[in-house]
Amino acid sequence: MSKTTGNTRTGFYICHCGTNIAGTVDVEKVVDYVSKLPNVVVAKHYKYMCSDPGQEMIQKDIRDQNLNRLVVAACSPFLHERTFRNVASQAGLNQFFFQMVNTREQNAWVHLDALASTEKAIDLARSAIFRVAFHKPLEQKKVPIHPGVLVVGGGIAGIHASLTLANAGKKVFLVEREPTIGGHMAMFDKTFPTLDCAACILTPKMSSVKNHPNITMWTYSEIESVDGYVGNFKVNVKKKPRYIIEDLCVGCLDCIDACVYKEPRFFDEFNQGLSKRKPVYIPFPQATPQLVVIDPETCIDFKSNKCKKTCVDVCERKAIDLNQQPEHKEIEVGTIIVATGFKPFDASGVPYYGYGVYPNVYTALEVERLINASGPTSGEVVMRDGSRPEKIAIIHCVGSRDKNTNLWCSRVCCLYSLKLAHLLKEHTHADIYNFYIDIRTPGKMMEEFYYRMAEEGTKFIRGRVADIYPDLTDEVHRRLIVKAEDTLISEIIKVPVDMVVLSTGLEPRADANDVRRMFNITCSTEGFFIERHPKLAPVNTFTDGIFLAGCCQGPKDIPDTVAQAGAAAAEALALIDSGFIELEPNTAFVVEVDCSGCKSCVPLCPYSAISYQEDKKKAYINEALCKGCGTCVASCPSGSIKQNLFEDEEIYSEIDGILNYTNIYEVSECC
Amino acid sequence: MLLDENKSQSGSQGWQPKIIAFFCNWCTYTAADLAGVSRIKHAPNARVIRVMCSGRVDPQFILDSFAKGADGVLVGGCHPGDCHYQEGNYKCLRRFQLFKRVVESFGINKDRLRLEWISASEGDKVRLVINDMVAKVKALGPLSLPKKFSEWDKEMNIIEEKIAGKEEAVHA
Numbered sequence: 001m002s003k004t005t006g007n008t009r010t011g012f013y014i015c016h017c018g019t020n021i022a023g024t025v026d027v028e029k030v031v032d033y034v035s036k037l038p039n040v041v042v043a044k045h046y047k048y049m050c051s052d053p054g055q056e057m058i059q060k061d062i063r064d065q066n067l068n069r070l071v072v073a074a075c076s077p078f079l080h081e082r083t084f085r086n087v088a089s090q091a092g093l094n095q096f097f098f099q100m101v102n103t104r105e106q107n108a109w110v111h112l113d114a115l116a117s118t119e120k121a122i123d124l125a126r127s128a129i130f131r132v133a134f135h136k137p138l139e140q141k142k143v144p145i146h147p148g149v150l151v152v153g154g155g156i157a158g159i160h161a162s163l164t165l166a167n168a169g170k171k172v173f174l175v176e177r178e179p180t181i182g183g184h185m186a187m188f189d190k191t192f193p194t195l196d197c198a199a200c201i202l203t204p205k206m207s208s209v210k211n212h213p214n215i216t217m218w219t220y221s222e223i224e225s226v227d228g229y230v231g232n233f234k235v236n237v238k239k240k241p242r243y244i245i246e247d248l249c250v251g252c253l254d255c256i257d258a259c260v261y262k263e264p265r266f267f268d269e270f271n272q273g274l275s276k277r278k279p280v281y282i283p284f285p286q287a288t289p290q291l292v293v294i295d296p297e298t299c300i301d302f303k304s305n306k307c308k309k310t311c312v313d314v315c316e317r318k319a320i321d322l323n324q325q326p327e328h329k330e331i332e333v334g335t336i337i338v339a340t341g342f343k344p345f346d347a348s349g350v351p352y353y354g355y356g357v358y359p360n361v362y363t364a365l366e367v368e369r370l371i372n373a374s375g376p377t378s379g380e381v382v383m384r385d386g387s388r389p390e391k392i393a394i395i396h397c398v399g400s401r402d403k404n405t406n407l408w409c410s411r412v413c414c415l416y417s418l419k420l421a422h423l424l425k426e427h428t429h430a431d432i433y434n435f436y437i438d439i440r441t442p443g444k445m446m447e448e449f450y451y452r453m454a455e456e457g458t459k460f461i462r463g464r465v466a467d468i469y470p471d472l473t474d475e476v477h478r479r480l481i482v483k484a485e486d487t488l489i490s491e492i493i494k495v496p497v498d499m500v501v502l503s504t505g506l507e508p509r510a511d512a513n514d515v516r517r518m519f520n521i522t523c524s525t526e527g528f529f530i531e532r533h534p535k536l537a538p539v540n541t542f543t544d545g546i547f548l549a550g551c552c553q554g555p556k557d558i559p560d561t562v563a564q565a566g567a568a569a570a571e572a573l574a575l576i577d578s579g580f581i582e583l584e585p586n587t588a589f590v591v592e593v594d595c596s597g598c599k600s601c602v603p604l605c606p607y608s609a610i611s612y613q614e615d616k617k618k619a620y621i622n623e624a625l626c627k628g629c630g631t632c633v634a635s636c637p638s639g640s641i642k643q644n645l646f647e648d649e650e651i652y653s654e655i656d657g658i659l660n661y662t663n664i665y666e667v668s669e670c671c
Numbered sequence: 672m673l674l675d676e677n678k679s680q681s682g683s684q685g686w687q688p689k690i691i692a693f694f695c696n697w698c699t700y701t702a703a704d705l706a707g708v709s710r711i712k713h714a715p716n717a718r719v720i721r722v723m724c725s726g727r728v729d730p731q732f733i734l735d736s737f738a739k740g741a742d743g744v745l746v747g748g749c750h751p752g753d754c755h756y757q758e759g760n761y762k763c764l765r766r767f768q769l770f771k772r773v774v775e776s777f778g779i780n781k782d783r784l785r786l787e788w789i790s791a792s793e794g795d796k797v798r799l800v801i802n803d804m805v806a807k808v809k810a811l812g813p814l815s816l817p818k819k820f821s822e823w824d825k826e827m828n829i830i831e832e833k834i835a836g837k838e839e840a841v842h843a
Contacts, residue, residue, distance in 0.1 A: 105707030630727030
């Protein structure tokens with residue numbers, strides 16, 4: 001084992017974190033023990049080590065006691081490693097002469113036995129003190145940040161983030177999978193609690209995106225691959241063929257009228273199938289961009305090649321190109337904002353609610369379209385059987401707060417149910433019954449909104465609906481019976497209604513796992529992307545330079561989505577405007593004298609950072625390409641590859657420290 | 672002679688196993704933090720050493736841990752396909768499969784060495800894995816290799832002395 005560098009003078013500090021740590025770990029005992037260890041000059045405990053007085057205390061000790069190593073036992077390094085590195089560097093110490101001991105998240109918070117917890121804290125403190133002696137002064141590598149930003153997803157989150165960045169003068173690439181931007185918000189009729197129309201607040205933003213000189217908008221496009229790292233991402237985008245030459249189409253829609261299908265007859269995605277569209281269509285009148293799309297799945301020409309192609313003939317600008325091929329674009333950006341949104345829960349997942357079986361059972365999103373003035377019925381609430389409802393049941397928590405479907409609360413359903421209750425009452429004057437578990441209305445003006453809705457005469461029944469079935473006794477109305485236990489009066493009640501609205505929850509996108517892998521970010525077991533820290537880094541991911549916005553991170557309403565999108569844009573701006581980022585110096589390097597030139601490391605590197613120098617017969621690691629995993633270090637038979645911050649000596653000394661294997665350690669110190 | 676032989680359990684009164692856990696920075700270490708944030712209580716016997724990737728875990732780290740007195744070694748990485756460094760966990764697995772056989776051939780019980788894939792969201796899996804491993808290692812008893820090594824050294828010294836004594840007698 002090699003010698004430690006110079007005369008080691010270590011300062012050890014353990015944080016109480018209020019009672020978070022000190023409530024379980026006996027911090028005085030730890031300090032008492034540690035102060036007797038070799039090389040330890042100072043050992044202290046303090047209430048809040050990350051506070052100003054705590055930081056100042058450490059800095060004063062570093063100066064006064066001439067400390068050259070620092071160990072802090074506190075929370076997870078993910079939270080405050082950077083804080084204490086700054087403390088070290090401000091006191092004139094190289095910031096990498098520091099080691100953090102995770103004593104809160106991985107100790108005090110997860111153990112009940114104070115004795116065992118203290119023993120663990122001592123083991124890990126000793127381990128860090130042994131380790132830090134081997135630390136070397138390192139410099140962080142600065143890499144420039146490319147000013148371009150990629151925004152993935154053109155819902156309200158992606159739109160807002162793009163506009164914020166573009167207004168700040170940054171080049172933005174907005175990539176949307178669907179033929180139009182707008183996302184789910186474009187489908188809504190009105191928004192709670194203000195009841196302003198969704199289109200009125202969204203469509204101006206959509207056209208700003210379209211017209212902004214700094215935004216390149218690619219709809220009907222998908223990300224194929226992402227390479228590189230913070231500041232320097234290389235992204236491949238595939239533009240799917242819409243069979244329309246975008247530059248020529250003016251959105252006159254003559255081709256739709258001219259289609260050989262006289263009547264629309266295919267499932268209209270935007271209207272949730274409540275209306276039909278033709279193979280050549282525009283998703284909705286305000287679609288942005290104003291371009292038609294030809295659906296190859298339903299177009300006769302793609303199926304049989306025997307269509308008269310009336311659409312091609314009618315287009316004066318010759319904008320229709322049925323032989324269009326996918327286009328592949330490669331772009332370079334420095335930061336990425338992932339705003340891929342959510343998927344509504346599939347209501348047929350709760351079979352006893354009869355969605356898809358009884359025609360008058362609707363999902364909330366279908367009702368949004370039904371009451372929308374530009375929807376399939378022009379805002380008339382006419383049901384699938386042609387009748388108008390006189391009694392309506394709205395069922396909350398469908399696919400939320402249920403062990404059989406999804407455990408989480410989808411956060412928006414209570415409020416949109418109240419909104420739909422109001423709008424349905426306005427449109428139909430029907431009796432409305434809300435079946436709820438709890439009414440959850442946190443947020444500004446939300447509870448007030450609930451009271452207003454209650455005063456309007458909407459009935460609230462506290463109970464989860466158990467069954468929905470047709471009323472066979474009433475031949476005239478052919479109603480559905482909604483059966484539930486009213487838990488406030490402990491009685492089973494059966495309410496006959498004409499229409500049932502299922503307030504479906506929010507789910508992650510079905511392909512969240514693929515997206516996660518592509519961007520090298522993490523997602524929860526459910527599939528929502530995980531932020532770096534739930535409180536202090538809510539839009540960052542564990543991958544530097546990639547940020548989250550909107551419902552892909554978790555269910556949230558429009559104000560929160562917009563706020564988060566703004567925050568993600570601000571984080572991206574902060575990176576871009578600083579011009580460069582400092583990377584962790586944990587890269588690997590070859591000690592050439594020891595390298596035997598066996599080449600076993602070369603094929604191991606997934607980034608092709610290792611090459612073989614034919615002239616010297618030695619391996620060489622390109623520091624710019626190395627991401628610092630250390631796989632090559634572990635595999636080198638001659639031990640000639642070293643990894644900064646994770647050198648073999650550092651890890652062996654950590655093992656020694658944990659196991660208190662001091663005899664060898666002391667021998668190595670003196671010989 | 673088997674390294675894992677416990678002649679008597681008498682020395683293990685009140686003994687608690689010590690397990691060294693090598694956790695990758697991106698998945699398993701984060702999961703252990705999540706267990707903390709979610710206050711998921713588990714056995715206090717594991718001591719975590721953070722590495723950037725499970726691919727960094729050199730088999731020598733594992734041998735060294737056992738030799739210096741660890742009763743068990745746990746390696747935690749990202750699920751296959753989820754590695755932050757594309758395929759470091761796969762390299763770890765490849766190495767581990769081979770190395771496990773080496774460890775077993777030394778006579779160290781296979782329950783003392785474990786590789787687990789724990790993603791950043793699986794805080795509860797951290798609890799399950801650590802508790803299960805601690806229970807299994809407890810059942811095996813202490814490995815205490817440093818003690819065994821020193822005893823064997825003593826035996827070897829006595830044997831060597833005896834041989835040396837005989838050789839001297841022959842020469843005389």
